[in-house]
Amino acid sequence: MSAGPLRLHVPEPTGRPGHATDFSYLRLSRAGEVRRPPIDVAPAATGDLADALVRVLDDDGRAVGPWVPALDAEQLRRGLRAMMKTRAYDARMLIAQRQKKISFYIQCLGEEAIATAHALALQPGDMCFPTYRQQGLLLARDDVPMVEMMCQALSNERDPLKGRQLPVLHSYKRAGFFTVSGNLATQFIQAVGWGMASAIKGDNKIASGWIGDGATAEADFHNALTFAHVYRAPVILNVVNNQWAISTFQAIAGGEGTTFAARGVGAGIASLRVDGNDFLAVYAVTRWAAERARSNLGPTLIEWVTYRAGPHSTSDDPSKYRPGDDWSHFPLGDPIARLKQYLIKAGAWSEQEHEETQKRLEAEVLAAQKEAEQYGTMASGHTFSPAEMFDGIYKELPEHLRVQRQQLGI
Numbered sequence: 373m374s375a376g377p378l379r380l381h382v383p384e385p386t387g388r389p390g391h392a393t394d395f396s397y398l399r400l401s402r403a404g405e406v407r408r409p410p411i412d413v414a415p416a417a418t419g420d421l422a423d424a425l426v427r428v429l430d431d432d433g434r435a436v437g438p439w440v441p442a443l444d445a446e447q448l449r450r451g452l453r454a455m456m457k458t459r460a461y462d463a464r465m466l467i468a469q470r471q472k473k474i475s476f477y478i479q480c481l482g483e484e485a486i487a488t489a490h491a492l493a494l495q496p497g498d499m500c501f502p503t504y505r506q507q508g509l510l511l512a513r514d515d516v517p518m519v520e521m522m523c524q525a526l527s528n529e530r531d532p533l534k535g536r537q538l539p540v541l542h543s544y545k546r547a548g549f550f551t552v553s554g555n556l557a558t559q560f561i562q563a564v565g566w567g568m569a570s571a572i573k574g575d576n577k578i579a580s581g582w583i584g585d586g587a588t589a590e591a592d593f594h595n596a597l598t599f600a601h602v603y604r605a606p607v608i609l610n611v612v613n614n615q616w617a618i619s620t621f622q623a624i625a626g627g628e629g630t631t632f633a634a635r636g637v638g639a640g641i642a643s644l645r646v647d648g649n650d651f652l653a654v655y656a657v658t659r660w661a662a663e664r665a666r667s668n669l670g671p672t673l674i675e676w677v678t679y680r681a682g683p684h685s686t687s688d689d690p691s692k693y694r695p696g697d698d699w700s701h702f703p704l705g706d707p708i709a710r711l712k713q714y715l716i717k718a719g720a721w722s723e724q725e726h727e728e729t730q731k732r733l734e735a736e737v738l739a740a741q742k743e744a745e746q747y748g749t750m751a752s753g754h755t756f757s758p759a760e761m762f763d764g765i766y767k768e769l770p771e772h773l774r775v776q777r778q779q780l781g782i
């Protein structure tokens with residue numbers, strides 16, 4: 373019997389503007405439900421972990437199950453402050469872009485737990501290969517002053533990258549933050565290569581590579597998995613599944629009916645799918661993966677399930693392709709609200725402390741912005757001279773660039 377003419381399946385999001393999203397496609401586990409295997413687990417035995425969702429914080433703000441990390445109240449408060457600071461920083465930078473002081477900005481609204489908890493779980497000297505949405509790695513650790521990060525976004529005379537990079541594409545080797553490449557997915561092959569080099573040198577530093585759900589469709593993702601598996605590279609492979617790649621739903625990158633973590637199992641890599649809006653789960657799973665890598669047990673792929681609450685960037689308008697109130701219905705909630713609720717229940721935080729901290733952080737961010745703006749903004753000038761772009765790249769300027777500099781008359 374004929375099934376009729378052949379046809380292709382084109383995945384569609386389960387919600388659109390004016391039509392609420394059906395989030396049942398996420399398939400959630402209950403908090404505490406997913407097992408915590410020993411760090412020497414065989415990669416092929418992690419199939420269930422790549423399909424489930426590791427969660428620690430339940431809906432009532434309790435920490436439950438085998439993944440509860442050993443963090444004291446002060447460490448947890450530090451984590452909460454890091455997330456709040458990241459959100460306050462993003463909010464100011466977004467306004468600065470609207471005021472034409474910076475050319476472009478990318479927020480990580482709703483995803484703050486992932487980068488901040490990850491940063492606090494790694495060790496000094498480990499090297500992250502982030503995308504443009506991991507500013508929380510820097511803001512969590514205080515190794516880089518906010519003023520300096522803002523000067524980069526403002527492309528002003530104190531911009532350490534001399535106006536050569538888009539705002540948010542930072543580069544901080546000293547803080548374990550490799551230069552952000554605008555070309556998606558390069559982070560994965562670079563992280564695996566850096567991890568392999570660390571092992572070849574006999575060092576004990578590990579690498580942590582970052583990619584989005586959309587960018588996993590790039591060949592670099594798969595190439596990186598092969599190398600990481602073959603050589604058991606000391607690397608953590610983070611896939612941030614925030615459900616969207618600009619206007620493209622995660623199913624178009626291959627998330628429908630399977631998980632991005634499952635790609636890792638297929639490549640021979642221990643893999644887990646984790647609640648990325650759960651600070652405690654992010655911290656615990658990062659520690660587990662880092663210990664594996666440092667013990668020569670090989671790579672771990674982690675799919676962090678989260679939601680990109682804001683627009684993709686300041687050049688995007690999500691109201692064109694998804695319901696405006698989507699984030700408020702996302703079943704994994706807001707990472708800041710969830711850790712706050714947990715800490716208040718544990719008697720380690722209060723509404724009043726939260727409010728005071730919020731005000732203090734906003735004042736700190738504003739003061740840093742005022743200082744950074746003294747060195748120039750896109751609106752006020754004081755940016756780098758175009759002549760600078762020829763310096764510091766080549767030991768000797770090649771002929772074609774010498775000619776271009778002459779043509780610019782500088």
Ligand SMILES: Cc1ncc(C[n+]2csc(CCOP(=O)(O)OP(=O)(O)O)c2C)c(N)n1
Pocket residue numbers: 503505554555556557583584585586587588590612614616617618680684
């Ligand atoms: C190789 C490459 N292709 C396309 C782009 C354009 N681009 C920039 S961001 C983006 C979406 C990426 O989505 P995802 O990987 O899910 O990361 P997210 O922005 O959601 O954090 C695209 C297509 C690019 N920068 N590089």
Ligand SMILES: [Mg+2]
Pocket residue numbers: 584585586612613614615616617618680
């Ligand atoms: Mg995405």
